[in-house]
Amino acid sequence: MIGVAHEVGRTQIAAGSLHHTLVLESSVRWRAEVREFDGAPLVLMWATPADGSGPEAVEDVLRAETADGRITRLRWYYFCPDVLSEIGARLDVPVRTHSHIV
16 A cells, blocks of 8 residues: 555455455445556546445555566555546546545
């Protein structure tokens, strides 16, 4: 996760970022969509507040690197408000940004 965490290997990623996003997160309902951005695929993570308090918006973007048909690197941009804002503007999609304290 850019600027926040660095996980290496299938076990760390499954127990860390993927588990948090897909299992523990209960305040939103997620939907993933692949879009092309500057000639490369991005995964847009659309979130809808579970309590109905807001509209669906992109809250995260994942960029995957592959080799030999396998994912070799995933980059999450959840805590990168500038990146999310630029991608949202260029793809004409609504975004909700987050920040972190270092």
